[in-house]
Amino acid sequence: MSPGLTGYVLRRLLWAIPVLFIISIVVFYMLRLGPGSPVDTILGKQYYTPEQAARVEAKYGYDKPIYVQYLKYIANLAQGDLGISTRHQNFTAKEIIVPKIWVSTQIGIVALLITFGLGIPVGVYAALARGTFIDPLTISSWLLLDAIPPFVLIPVAQWLFVLKLRWMNLTYAGVWEPNMLVPILLIGLPGVAGVARLMRASVIGVLNEDYIRTARAKGLKQQTIVVSHITRNALLPMVTVIGLSLPGVAAGALFVETAYGIPGIGRESLQAALAPDFDVVMALVLLGSFLFVMANVLIDVVYAFIDPRVRLGQARGG
Amino acid sequence: MSNKTLLLLMGFVAFLILVVGVIGVVAIAGGGGDDTNASTGGIPKATAKPKSSSGSGGGGICQGKSLIVPGNDPTSQLDPIQVADVDTSVYIYEIFSGLVTLDKDLKVQPDLAKSWEVSADGKMYTFTLRDNILFHDNRRVTAKDVKDSIERAADPKNASPTVKAYLGDIVGINDKFDGKAKEVSGVTVVDDKTVRIQLIEPADFFLAELTYPVSFVVDVQQIAKDPLNWTRKPNGTGPFKLAEFSPTQRIRLVKNDNFYLGAPKLDEVVFELGGGSISTRYENNELHIGFVPPQELASVKDGSSPLAKDYKPGNELAVFYITLNTKQPPFDDPKVRQALAMSIDKENINEVLLYGTQRVATSFAPPDMPGYDKSVRGYGYDPARAKQLLSESKYAGKMPRIVMNYGGSGGSSPDILVAIQKGWQDTLGVTVELQAVDPAAYLREQRRGTFQMLSDGWSADYPDLEDFTGKLFRSDSTLNLTKYVNAAVDALLQQARRETDRTKRNGLYAQAEQKILDDAPVIPLFWPVTHTLVKPCVKDYPIASMTIERYRTVDIDPKGN
Numbered sequence: 063m064s065p066g067l068t069g070y071v072l073r074r075l076l077w078a079i080p081v082l083f084i085i086s087i088v089v090f091y092m093l094r095l096g097p098g099s100p101v102d103t104i105l106g107k108q109y110y111t112p113e114q115a116a117r118v119e120a121k122y123g124y125d126k127p128i129y130v131q132y133l134k135y136i137a138n139l140a141q142g143d144l145g146i147s148t149r150h151q152n153f154t155a156k157e158i159i160v161p162k163i164w165v166s167t168q169i170g171i172v173a174l175l176i177t178f179g180l181g182i183p184v185g186v187y188a189a190l191a192r193g194t195f196i197d198p199l200t201i202s203s204w205l206l207l208d209a210i211p212p213f214v215l216i217p218v219a220q221w222l223f224v225l226k227l228r229w230m231n232l233t234y235a236g237v238w239e240p241n242m243l244v245p246i247l248l249i250g251l252p253g254v255a256g257v258a259r260l261m262r263a264s265v266i267g268v269l270n271e272d273y274i275r276t277a278r279a280k281g282l283k284q285q286t287i288v289v290s291h292i293t294r295n296a297l298l299p300m301v302t303v304i305g306l307s308l309p310g311v312a313a314g315a316l317f318v319e320t321a322y323g324i325p326g327i328g329r330e331s332l333q334a335a336l337a338p339d340f341d342v343v344m345a346l347v348l349l350g351s352f353l354f355v356m357a358n359v360l361i362d363v364v365y366a367f368i369d370p371r372v373r374l375g376q377a378r379g380g
Numbered sequence: 381m382s383n384k385t386l387l388l389l390m391g392f393v394a395f396l397i398l399v400v401g402v403i404g405v406v407a408i409a410g411g412g413g414d415d416t417n418a419s420t421g422g423i424p425k426a427t428a429k430p431k432s433s434s435g436s437g438g439g440g441i442c443q444g445k446s447l448i449v450p451g452n453d454p455t456s457q458l459d460p461i462q463v464a465d466v467d468t469s470v471y472i473y474e475i476f477s478g479l480v481t482l483d484k485d486l487k488v489q490p491d492l493a494k495s496w497e498v499s500a501d502g503k504m505y506t507f508t509l510r511d512n513i514l515f516h517d518n519r520r521v522t523a524k525d526v527k528d529s530i531e532r533a534a535d536p537k538n539a540s541p542t543v544k545a546y547l548g549d550i551v552g553i554n555d556k557f558d559g560k561a562k563e564v565s566g567v568t569v570v571d572d573k574t575v576r577i578q579l580i581e582p583a584d585f586f587l588a589e590l591t592y593p594v595s596f597v598v599d600v601q602q603i604a605k606d607p608l609n610w611t612r613k614p615n616g617t618g619p620f621k622l623a624e625f626s627p628t629q630r631i632r633l634v635k636n637d638n639f640y641l642g643a644p645k646l647d648e649v650v651f652e653l654g655g656g657s658i659s660t661r662y663e664n665n666e667l668h669i670g671f672v673p674p675q676e677l678a679s680v681k682d683g684s685s686p687l688a689k690d691y692k693p694g695n696e697l698a699v700f701y702i703t704l705n706t707k708q709p710p711f712d713d714p715k716v717r718q719a720l721a722m723s724i725d726k727e728n729i730n731e732v733l734l735y736g737t738q739r740v741a742t743s744f745a746p747p748d749m750p751g752y753d754k755s756v757r758g759y760g761y762d763p764a765r766a767k768q769l770l771s772e773s774k775y776a777g778k779m780p781r782i783v784m785n786y787g788g789s790g791g792s793s794p795d796i797l798v799a800i801q802k803g804w805q806d807t808l809g810v811t812v813e814l815q816a817v818d819p820a821a822y823l824r825e826q827r828r829g830t831f832q833m834l835s836d837g838w839s840a841d842y843p844d845l846e847d848f849t850g851k852l853f854r855s856d857s858t859l860n861l862t863k864y865v866n867a868a869v870d871a872l873l874q875q876a877r878r879e880t881d882r883t884k885r886n887g888l889y890a891q892a893e894q895k896i897l898d899d900a901p902v903i904p905l906f907w908p909v910t911h912t913l914v915k916p917c918v919k920d921y922p923i924a925s926m927t928i929e930r931y932r933t934v935d936i937d938p939k940g941n
Contacts (some may be wrong), residue, residue: 102824103455105464105541112827150627151457152611220656224664232656233448234629234852320814323654324725325629333628336818 067366071359078355082348084225092134093340094128100340105147149334151174153340163312166326167288168237169246172310176250178304184199186293192266204255219244225362234323245322247314260303260333264296265348298368384676386873396490441665442917442938445878447931449669450658451651453628458611460596461533461540467928473929474633475616479507479526481586481929484922486750486843488587492521492597492617502582502880509573513640516621517597523575525569528600534564542594549586552580581734584880585844592841617643629654645935662913677735677911690913694923695748698839702903708862709780715773717900721759722766723807724800725907733795739912741904744893745848748925751886758897758904763807770808779810783827786835787818797835810919826861839925845889846877853896862901869895
């Protein structure tokens with residue numbers, strides 16, 4: 063990494079700190095000032111007396127002013143303590159979040175590989191075939207999967223593969239089990255059409271470039287042109303798309319995780335927000351923001367490697 | 381990317397499109413499948429069961445002694461003094477145990493105690509413990525453990541939400557909880573096997589109260605050693621030990637071979653907290669226990685569904701009702717309350733909206749409650765009289781804005797409430813707005829009494845009318861959300877609390893309930909019914925009307941299809 067690049071990355075990361083602080087303050091106050099209190103979630107269904115509530119507040123420090131609670135939260139956070147989970151009171155927020163993010167990340171990466179692994183070649187294929195019926199046919203057949211909402215697709219898939227064909231069961235036993243294939247495809251395949259269309263547009267743009275004409279004039283083989291000249295150059299805009307979908311990988315897939323009962327972070331986020339599970343929501347929001355900032359930095363860095371014209375060293379103020 | 385790879389990829393894409401197309405055709409034609417299609421996706425689970433390929437009787441799921449049931453994540457800690465919700469107490473009852481317990485007919489039975497004596501004045505209980513009672517780590521349970529557990533429950537530092545409500549009848553509990561005493565003076569260790577409990581006043585329901593988890597025995601030595609994380613491997617005394625606890629995924633209980641009433645017949649009970657739809661997994665032989673989906677209830681009940689033979693309806697010791705805040709206009713006028721109570725056509729709502737699955741509540745306490753008196757009646761559907769009462773009320777013609785709150789997260793209101801709302805509008809011309817509040821805010825409104833009316837429910841914590849009529853309507857009870865005050869009712873309830881003759885006591889509660897229903901601070905709606913599915917190979921699965929210890933006597937019979 064060149065010195066300029068290193069400086070740029072450092073600057074961007076430093077900028078992330080105030081951003082994360084502002085987000086954390088806003089979310090912390092929103093959670094505390096919103097309806098319900100952690101005490102309600104902890105004491106649950108019981109119609110407890112004010113004295114009982116006061117005892118629980120004292121036990122967890124909820125009786126202090128919000129800014130004191132916030133400072134304590136930040137102090138704990140600095141030591142890697144994400145707080146407690148009021149929804150799963152036998153566990154800390156960290157113990158709830160970390161394994162679930164890992165589950166979602168593994169699933170998300172496989173799904174992402176499927177999305178781009180299929181989307182990019184399909185896009186190139188469609189672009190090369192433009193002007194013929196193959197182009198719209200290719201894209202729109204994938205669009206079909208994209209167009210059916212997941213809450214329609216999922217029950218049909220469950221009925222078909224579980225009850226009708228009896229190919230799989232719905233008991234979660236781990237990410238790398240055969241019965242995870244269908245849920246992963248349900249996460250990955252709907253995105254193929256979008257990637258393919260972007261790739262198709264990008265390829266068509268490249269096809270009109272002078273260097274393609276030069277390559278053809280040199281008498282290069284069609285395959286060489288497609289692979290080395292067209293696809294490589296057309297991939298550049300895809301870097302942003304791939305980069306921006308990375309935080310989503312860790313965020314999990316809400317519909318599929320809920321319908322298949324996968325203990326991932328998508329399902330947990332929804333339930334934590336509804337409970338509300340204060341410290342878990344806090345941690346998830348902070349993590350999400352951090353990953354988003356990181357993804358943006360990553361995109362810039364990758365651009366600098368792929369395209370020397372993007373000179374980050376001279377960027378000012380991030 | 382080489383040329384070859386690209387070509388290969390293109391071929392793969394074409395293949396995938398083909399596969400999707402074929403699957404589509406199969407789906408549309410509805411062919412394929414059938415039971416002849418052997419499973420290719422069988423899942424090697426931690427519990428390793430062969431997966432069944434036939435749908436008839438349970439197949440592979442009926443081999444072995446591992447019971448797989450749908451479960452919910454415990455929200456409270458797995459600590460008997462902290463648990464206040466059904467989802468968590470399901471596990472508490474299996475892992476821990478107390479002096480006495482309930483059988484499936486809700487009769488009090490000896491548990492850690494083999495016997496007890498009650499003094500003539502009804503205020504002193506002397507329990508004799510069994511000889512062979514052990515913690516899961518094989519340490520013997522002594523009378524001191526019983527006392528230590530109760531002391532811990534009353535310790536204000538532990539802020540137990542339930543100790544006052546369920547053990548407040550013991551001398552010294554309130555003093556210790558309020559910081560006025562260091563020790564619960566009413567619980568004394570006589571010797572290793574004898575513990576004596578002194579009550580403030582005679583309470584016939586005290587043994588029933590002791591079946592609630594807050595008095596269960598915990599290993600205080602373990603808690604002292606590991607105060608933060610002991611609930612993940614609690615050293616209990618119950619028939620099952622906690623073997624695996626993966627939040628939102630799985631809880632696995634394994635049998636306690638040394639259990640004092642005999643080891644459970646099952647090797648383990650696996651609670652699946654995740655996974656796909658329960659009814660699909662039940663049909664696919666992934667679960668032993670399921671629930672009838674509402675849309676299939678009709679066909680299950682009339683026998684036309686293949687699930688009909690597995691169907692086990694169960695009455696819950698609970699009631700759904702509407703709470704009216706008698707301190708908020710217009711419900712400070714009994715005539716308005718009575719008029720609203722008389723203009724709900726519960727039978728019709730049950731038939732049309734609920735497929736006849738619930739029982740219409742003709743009074744407050746449900747029929748399964750010991751001491752239930754069917755002569756106690758709330759108001760039936762009587763639109764004519766309702767109109768007349770409303771016209772006599774002081775709010776006739778000047779009805780204030782009325783809002784009914786229910787716990788929920790917005791969207792459309794529950795059908796039942798909409799039907800009730802429409803009934804009031806059509807019969808009485810009274811407009812009631814329905815407002816969803818999120819669960820936490822709902823609890824807060826309940827506590828502060830800022831609501832006008834609530835869609836509400838109550839389920840028994842122990843099978844005694846004290847836990848229904850007594851707790852909810854005594855004017856000084858924190859559970860009296862209606863703010864209903866009636867000196868005659870208070871007197872009857874107080875008398876019933878102290879009465880030691882069971883029949884007389886129940887009579888007093890019945891009188892009190894009749895007076896309450898006449899004044900209508902609550903409008904009982906339905907007594908809920910559960911619709912459980914049990915695979916035929918599961919033997920002796922108790923359908924109880926309360927949460928009780930349930931799995932010790934359950935067995936799986938591979939030939940029982």
